[in-house]
Amino acid sequence: MKKLIGIDLGGTTVKFAILTEEGEVQQKWSIETDIQNDGKYIIPNIIKSINHRLELYGLSSDDFLGIGMGSPGNVDVIKGTVIGAYNLNWHELQHVKEQIEEGTRVPFFMDNDANVAALGEQWKGAGEGSNNVVFVTLGTGVGGGIVAEGNLIHGLGAAGEIGHINVDPTGYECTCGNVGCLETVASAKGVVQLARDISEKYAGDSILKVMIDDGQEVTAKVIFDQARFEDPLAEIVVEKFYFYLGLACSNIANVLHPDTIVIGGGVSAAGEMLIHGVTRYFKKYAFPQIKESTKIKLAELGNDAGVIGAASLVVNNF
Amino acid sequence: MKKLIGIDLGGTTVKFAILTEEGEVQQKWSIETDIQNDGKYIIPNIIKSINHRLELYGLSSDDFLGIGMGSPGNVDVIKGTVIGAYNLNWHELQHVKEQIEEGTRVPFFMDNDANVAALGEQWKGAGEGSNNVVFVTLGTGVGGGIVAEGNLIHGLGAAGEIGHINVDPTGYECTCGNVGCLETVASAKGVVQLARDISEKYAGDSILKVMIDDGQEVTAKVIFDQARFEDPLAEIVVEKFYFYLGLACSNIANVLHPDTIVIGGGVSAAGEMLIHGVTRYFKKYAFPQIKESTKIKLAELGNDAGVIGAASLVVNNF
Numbered sequence: 001m002k003k004l005i006g007i008d009l010g011g012t013t014v015k016f017a018i019l020t021e022e023g024e025v026q027q028k029w030s031i032e033t034d035i036q037n038d039g040k041y042i043i044p045n046i047i048k049s050i051n052h053r054l055e056l057y058g059l060s061s062d063d064f065l066g067i068g069m070g071s072p073g074n075v076d077v078i079k080g081t082v083i084g085a086y087n088l089n090w091h092e093l094q095h096v097k098e099q100i101e102e103g104t105r106v107p108f109f110m111d112n113d114a115n116v117a118a119l120g121e122q123w124k125g126a127g128e129g130s131n132n133v134v135f136v137t138l139g140t141g142v143g144g145g146i147v148a149e150g151n152l153i154h155g156l157g158a159a160g161e162i163g164h165i166n167v168d169p170t171g172y173e174c175t176c177g178n179v180g181c182l183e184t185v186a187s188a189k190g191v192v193q194l195a196r197d198i199s200e201k202y203a204g205d206s207i208l209k210v211m212i213d214d215g216q217e218v219t220a221k222v223i224f225d226q227a228r229f230e231d232p233l234a235e236i237v238v239e240k241f242y243f244y245l246g247l248a249c250s251n252i253a254n255v256l257h258p259d260t261i262v263i264g265g266g267v268s269a270a271g272e273m274l275i276h277g278v279t280r281y282f283k284k285y286a287f288p289q290i291k292e293s294t295k296i297k298l299a300e301l302g303n304d305a306g307v308i309g310a311a312s313l314v315v316n317n318f
Numbered sequence: 319m320k321k322l323i324g325i326d327l328g329g330t331t332v333k334f335a336i337l338t339e340e341g342e343v344q345q346k347w348s349i350e351t352d353i354q355n356d357g358k359y360i361i362p363n364i365i366k367s368i369n370h371r372l373e374l375y376g377l378s379s380d381d382f383l384g385i386g387m388g389s390p391g392n393v394d395v396i397k398g399t400v401i402g403a404y405n406l407n408w409h410e411l412q413h414v415k416e417q418i419e420e421g422t423r424v425p426f427f428m429d430n431d432a433n434v435a436a437l438g439e440q441w442k443g444a445g446e447g448s449n450n451v452v453f454v455t456l457g458t459g460v461g462g463g464i465v466a467e468g469n470l471i472h473g474l475g476a477a478g479e480i481g482h483i484n485v486d487p488t489g490y491e492c493t494c495g496n497v498g499c500l501e502t503v504a505s506a507k508g509v510v511q512l513a514r515d516i517s518e519k520y521a522g523d524s525i526l527k528v529m530i531d532d533g534q535e536v537t538a539k540v541i542f543d544q545a546r547f548e549d550p551l552a553e554i555v556v557e558k559f560y561f562y563l564g565l566a567c568s569n570i571a572n573v574l575h576p577d578t579i580v581i582g583g584g585v586s587a588a589g590e591m592l593i594h595g596v597t598r599y600f601k602k603y604a605f606p607q608i609k610e611s612t613k614i615k616l617a618e619l620g621n622d623a624g625v626i627g628a629a630s631l632v633v634n635n636f
Contacts, residue, residue, distance in 0.1 A: 132473045132474065146573065146574075148466055148467075148469070148471045148473065148477075149466075149469045149470075149471060149472065151466075151467045151469065152467075153466045153467060153574060154467070154575070155450045155466065155574050155575030155576055155577070156450065156575045156576070156577055156608075156611050156612065157575060157607070157611075158575045158605060158607045158608050159450075159466075159573065159574050159575040160573070160575075161572045161573070161575070161605045161607075161608065162572070162573065164572045164604075164605040165569050165572050165573065166565060166568060166569055166572075166603045169561075169565065169603070176605055176606055177606060178602070178603060178604075178605070180603075243487075247484060247487065250484060251483050251484060251569055252573055254479045254480070254482045254483050254484075255462075255464065255477065255478065255479070255480065255483065255570055255573055255574070256464075256471060256473050256477050256573070257472070257473030257474045257475060257476045257477040257478075257479070258473055258474070259473075259474055284496070285484045285487070285496060285498075286482075286496075287476060287479045287482040287494055287496070288494055288495060289475070289476045289479075290474075290476050290479065293474050294474065
């Protein structure tokens with residue numbers, strides 16, 4: 001029985017795991033991401049760290065079926081290259097697969113970070129056991145990954161741009177240049193934008209309004225906490241958030257009829273309250289046969305989704 | 319080199335074709351669909367017609383790789399059964415695969431009619447050469463089929479319910495029980511509904527308004543023709559139609575990033591004018607990388623999409 005290595009490459013840390021072929025995590029470690037000098041140390045540091053760990057555990061390249069990695073930026077899955085990963089200072093094309101295979105003598109596979117997280121949740125998380133899973137991550141931005149009929153969907157390369165589904169043609173401007181994208185109301189920043197906007201026109205009593213008018217730091221967490229305490233303004237804001245995210249989920253499901261839509265990322269820390277709210281609008285807008293079968297669930301793997309999903313790239317390619 | 323048989327089973331006719339493995343149509347014929355007595359003659363008639371034709375052409379079951387069929391209703395692709403095809407009077411479960419394989423001695427494959435038409439356009443029509451194609455059919459209703467990474471997407475069974483993508487949460491009631499589905503504004507009936515509704519509030523000069531107020535028969539064709547003649551009310555109506563369909567296409571593309579979105583069905587007879595109008599709104603609401611690469615095109619196969627796509631089911635299963 002061979003082992004797998006999963007790598008989650010991020011702008012501040014690189015996470016590693018050694019897993020069994022069944023996806024059981026046996027070892028975990030991480031290193032800092034050194035983005036100096038156009039990120040030229042990143043890949044050498046990854047190679048060094050893997051070789052060091054294998055030595056430490058008395059393992060050799062022959063013990064591994066392969067290495068999988070999730071990376072930010074535009075990943076060419078076939079060539080194993082990355083370009084435009086700005087949080088890594090990778091402005092030029094990086095020949096990642098070539099370098100890592102040469103440095104470790106283990107076959108290497110790569111995909112973008114959102115796709116890899118989707119694979120993780122589909123393999124071992126909230127979507128386990130299903131071939132049709134959509135992963136939506138509500139973080140700084142809103143991203144996503146799609147597994148349909150057991151395959152990760154790339155399309156022409158940018159499939160899964162769930163944050164740019166339009167939920168309000170008269171809505172807020174988005175960084176992408178369009179108007180009314182889901183990201184403008186459902187990312188960590190988007191929820192706050194929604195709160196500030198609604199607060200301006202809100203006249204009643206509200207702790208949230210006082211905080212906003214007072215210039216205190218208002219985050220998505222503060223807003224969901226206030227809604228939990230039944231602050232009337234916060235309740236209006238999260239209701240609007242549920243509507244937008246529920247509408248987007250129903251439109252995704254009307255196209256793909258997935259078994260599960262998994263919601264992850266920082267904003268999803270609001271927990272089951274969020275799932276209930278979103279599901280209410282999902283059931284309003286999804287096609288009858290679909291609303292009865294597609295489930296909306298919280299992500300289960302947290303930070304491990306990346307390394308687990310990355311490792312599954314290896315299994316899927318053999 | 320073996321041959322294929324493609325069957326397009328509809329409520330009024332059953333269309334047949336014999337094709338090469340490359341999808342070239344060599345023979346076509348059709349029979350009436352006899353829906354009497356709960357549609358019990360439909361399958362025996364199909365078997366009789368195939369066996370008769372093979373005799374006529376001096377062919378035997380050994381000359382064929384398989385038979386593929388597109389059917390209305392809920393198709394169980396694995397079991398080869400159909401239920402709930404109301405325009406065939408098939409209320410009870412039909413063991414289609416079992417009967418046809420027994421009657422013809424040729425392997426049989428089946429999918430629903432919208433999926434099969436999508437496969438046809440992907441194999442030999444407007445999406446030829448691409449593994450990522452979305453087919454949208456604007457007819458009595460609005461249906462669709464999705465090919466992603468070369469696979470027809472079924473999800474839990476109802477994937478491709480494109481007619482029930484929500485394009486207006488405050489819109490018209492839909493037969494499905496929801497509100498604001500694409501079908502309520504983009505099907506043949508939907509466009510007319512849109513025209514009647516806008517006409518009520520419209521005060522200016524318009525031949526279309528006179529026709530509506532006069533009780534003349536107004537169809538989607540009449541509306542698009544009047545828009546072509548620059549009737550001001552008709553122009554407002556088709557502009558709204560372009561907006562809704564363009565919005566739905568951009569949301570589909572933001573999820574799947576297909577190479578091509580193919581528009582077919584009766585309403586698409588409006589032709590290149592329709593494609594231009596829809597593309598304008600698609601470019602407004604799709605993610606930048608996606609709007610630059612995904613193309614919106616008219617369907618090319620017309621009535622042949624069904625038999626060609628049905629035949630491709632055979633090839634895809636070998």
